[in-house]
Amino acid sequence: MRVDVEDLVVTYGEVTALDRLSFSLEGGKIYGLLGRNGSGKTTLLSVLAAFRKESSGTVRIDGEPVFENEGLTSRVSLIRDAGETTDLGTAEDALYFAEWLRPHWDADYARSLMDLFGLTRKMSVKGMSKGMRSALGVVIGLAGRAPLTMFDESYLGMDPPARYAFYDALLADYMEHPRTIILSTHLIEEVSSLFEEVVIIGRGRLVVHEETQTLLSRGTAVTGPAERVDAFTDGLTVLGGTSLGSTKSAMVYGEIDEARRGRAAEAGLELGPIAMQDLFIHLTGDAR
Amino acid sequence: MRFPSRLLAANMAFALLLWAALVVLVAVVGAVIAINGSLTESAWEKAAQVPRWYALFVGVALVREYLPMYIAHGQTRRQFGAQGAVTVALFAPFLALLLVLGYLLETGIYALAGLEQALGQVHLFTDPGQLPVVFTEYLVEFLAWIVAGAFMGAGFYRWREGGVFTIPVGVGLVLLAESTVGPGLRLPFLLGRLGRLGLDLPKSPAVALAIGLAVLLAGLALTWSIIRDVPLRNRWS
Numbered sequence: 001m002r003v004d005v006e007d008l009v010v011t012y013g014e015v016t017a018l019d020r021l022s023f024s025l026e027g028g029k030i031y032g033l034l035g036r037n038g039s040g041k042t043t044l045l046s047v048l049a050a051f052r053k054e055s056s057g058t059v060r061i062d063g064e065p066v067f068e069n070e071g072l073t074s075r076v077s078l079i080r081d082a083g084e085t086t087d088l089g090t091a092e093d094a095l096y097f098a099e100w101l102r103p104h105w106d107a108d109y110a111r112s113l114m115d116l117f118g119l120t121r122k123m124s125v126k127g128m129s130k131g132m133r134s135a136l137g138v139v140i141g142l143a144g145r146a147p148l149t150m151f152d153e154s155y156l157g158m159d160p161p162a163r164y165a166f167y168d169a170l171l172a173d174y175m176e177h178p179r180t181i182i183l184s185t186h187l188i189e190e191v192s193s194l195f196e197e198v199v200i201i202g203r204g205r206l207v208v209h210e211e212t213q214t215l216l217s218r219g220t221a222v223t224g225p226a227e228r229v230d231a232f233t234d235g236l237t238v239l240g241g242t243s244l245g246s247t248k249s250a251m252v253y254g255e256i257d258e259a260r261r262g263r264a265a266e267a268g269l270e271l272g273p274i275a276m277q278d279l280f281i282h283l284t285g286d287a288r
Numbered sequence: 289m290r291f292p293s294r295l296l297a298a299n300m301a302f303a304l305l306l307w308a309a310l311v312v313l314v315a316v317v318g319a320v321i322a323i324n325g326s327l328t329e330s331a332w333e334k335a336a337q338v339p340r341w342y343a344l345f346v347g348v349a350l351v352r353e354y355l356p357m358y359i360a361h362g363q364t365r366r367q368f369g370a371q372g373a374v375t376v377a378l379f380a381p382f383l384a385l386l387l388v389l390g391y392l393l394e395t396g397i398y399a400l401a402g403l404e405q406a407l408g409q410v411h412l413f414t415d416p417g418q419l420p421v422v423f424t425e426y427l428v429e430f431l432a433w434i435v436a437g438a439f440m441g442a443g444f445y446r447w448r449e450g451g452v453f454t455i456p457v458g459v460g461l462v463l464l465a466e467s468t469v470g471p472g473l474r475l476p477f478l479l480g481r482l483g484r485l486g487l488d489l490p491k492s493p494a495v496a497l498a499i500g501l502a503v504l505l506a507g508l509a510l511t512w513s514i515i516r517d518v519p520l521r522n523r524w525s
Contacts, residue, residue: 042522051359052519068517074362082522084360088353093298100294101361146362 001062001075001148001180002027003048008057010043010204017043019204020057025182025197027062027148030174032195032212033184036284040204041184042080045152048182049078061148074103077146079137079154083125086136091128092121094136102144109173110143116165117158130157138166142173150182163187167194192276202284212276219279220256223249224269232260232269239274239282251278292371295354299346299379306342307386310335311393322401329408330416332394336387336426337474340433343383347437350375351511352445356520365515373508376434380504384426391416412469412491424493425469428500432465435507442514445521457510463487465503468496 003025010018018040025031035041046052047059050067059066066072079085086094091114099105114121117135125133134157141151155166171194174181185191192198198215200207208215219239222229226248229241233250241250251274256264264271318331350372358368391405395416398405405416413421436458443454459473463485466472472486489495 046520046522049360050364051522053517068364068366070364070367073359073364076362078360080360080522082356082520084356084520088357096298097294097357098361101358101363103362144361 002060003148003180004058004060004063005044005048006058006060008044008047008059009055010040010047010052011055017204018047018054021201021204021206022057023199023206023209025180025199027180028178029196030170030181030183030194032188032192032198033182033201034188034198034280034284035184035201035207039201039284041201042152043204044201045078045080045150045182045184048148049073049076049150051078075146076148076150077102077141077144078150078152079141080152081134081137081154081157083133083137085140086125086133089125090121091119091123091125091136094125094140095121098140098144102146104145104147106143106145109145110139113139113142113169116169117162131159131162134158135162135166138169142169145173145177145179148180148182150184152184153186156185156187163190167191170194188277188280189275198276200280200283207283215279216273216276218253218255219274219282220252221249221272221274222252222264222269223247223272224267228267228269232264232267237282239278253279253282289367289370289374292375295371295375296378299375300382303342303346303379303383303386306339307390310338311390314390314394315397318397322403327403329404329406330391330394330398332390333407333409333416336390339383339387340429343380343430343433344437346379347376347434347439348441348444350434350438351441351515355445355515355518359520365518369508369512369515372438372511376431376438376508377504380430380434381423381427383430384423387426388419388423391422392419409474410470412493412496421493424496428465428469428496428503431500431504432462432507435504435511436461439507439511439514442511442518446514446518454514461503461507465496465500468499 006022008018008021009016021044033041047054048066050073053067061072061076064072066076085098088094088097095110099107117139119132119136119139125136134155137154141149155163158166183191183194192212195212197211199209222232224247226243226246229248229250233252237253239251239253241248256271261271314331314335318327321327355368359365395405412425416422440451440454440458444451463473464487466474467487467489468491
């Protein structure tokens with residue numbers, strides 16, 4: 001589903017959570033939504049899912065406004081750790097209503113996901129660990145098969161094996177049932193390999209919206225003898241670095257043209273990719 | 289509009305369990321009192337004051353639990369409003385029916401035990417055997433308590449502590465309905481003199497039904513005015 005956000009503003013009293021935010025997602029991809037705490041990620045997803053109304057600006061999904069638009073909202077799913085879809089008594093109760101209210105619900109798939117995450121239907125949701133509750137949210141989000149499915153850090157409570165099982169299940173189901181998926185997360189390195197595009201927001205404004213590979217190409221790790229690395233990176237934007245003995249590795253932000261690459265090779269320096277998390281820290285570090 | 293079958297079924301199943309538990313409790317307490325030789329009135333009549341608090345809870349839960357769930361599952365507030373209204377309109381008579389069944393059960397047990405099923409309070413009915421009137425009284429009562437719960441629950445959900453300002457209106461809805469079937473609020477352990485507050489309204493099933501319907505519609509309209517664009521609560525991040 002296509003998503004168009006234009007001049008979106010959401011305020012909470014005196015606080016502006018989203019400040020004239022604009023971007024478009026063409027849909028049919030897995031998008032990463034990144035931002036520091038308080039950047040407005042949850043608010044943005046809440047508006048996209050019609051959990052709340054925008055203060056001003058427009059949000060359109062497949063060309064139509066989403067708030068109170070039942071033709072659209074039934075095709076949108078947002079799973080948060082607030083537990084709206086899960087905190088109803090037992091896991092069975094949560095599935096009972098999900099099956100009834102979600103038009104694309106796949107009960108067999110839900111059952112297999114329950115098994116995958118070690119959940120049973122008779123479990124009381126209030127008595128579950130945080131990780132189990134997160135896993136139940138993931139089951140409901142995936143088995144709902146909404147054409148626009150969003151997870152707002154709803155899997156952070158899961159332990160690493162469960163999280164990786166979620167990533168695998170998400171990717172497998174996305175390949176089998178292509179749809180638009182937006183993942184909001186702080187676990188950037190764990191999930192970034194899933195992202196086809198990345199949207200980074202800071203202080204309610206758009207910082208970056210790019211394809212993952214394009215974004216990653218903006219950063220380069222320069223490794224070699226310390227004095228040569230320093231000489232090579234002089235005048236460039238250096239995000240940080242590490243040293244081990246006489247060897248140094250510096251993270252550089254910005255494009256490195258062919259001439260510079262040639263000089264690096266002549267100097268015996270290695271150029272490599274840097275982690276998305278390092279780019280994220282650089283891009284959002286001065287956001288407050 | 290889709291019929292709220294699962295919303296109703298979930299609430300009815302739970303209500304049935306609570307009703308069964310209440311029946312057992314009243315039977316045990318009644319038996320203990322009867323063994324002491326002092327059971328001179330209907331025990332179910334006393335116990336029947338408890339379910340209205342459950343009705344209030346159902347109204348609160350409707351907005352606090354089910355509205356967020358509906359929206360999170362891609363339903364609109366309008367869809368929830370319609371299904372919630374139908375749920376209230378059908379759940380209240382269901383509860384009233386359970387209360388009538390309680391009186392019927394008690395009538396049979398008292399007859400076997402040779403006890404008199406006398407009433408100790410003012411009602412729309414003068415004898416538990418007047419089943420349609422018994423049903424009407426509790427129907428009006430439950431309609432008012434559920435819808436007042438939904439309205440106040442909506443107020444607290446939307447405005448948190450500011451929801452306290454919806455309480456006088458909620459109490460007013462209940463007071464109006466209760467005054468058509470009895471002396472008024474009948475909250476002996478709560479609110480002091482306010483708990484005995486009542487309006488002098490004519491006591492007839494027709495008047496009670498008319499006012500009960502008016503309270504239902506007013507309560508639903510007031511609740512809708514709060515939830516029609518209510519944001520789901522979230523942590524800002």
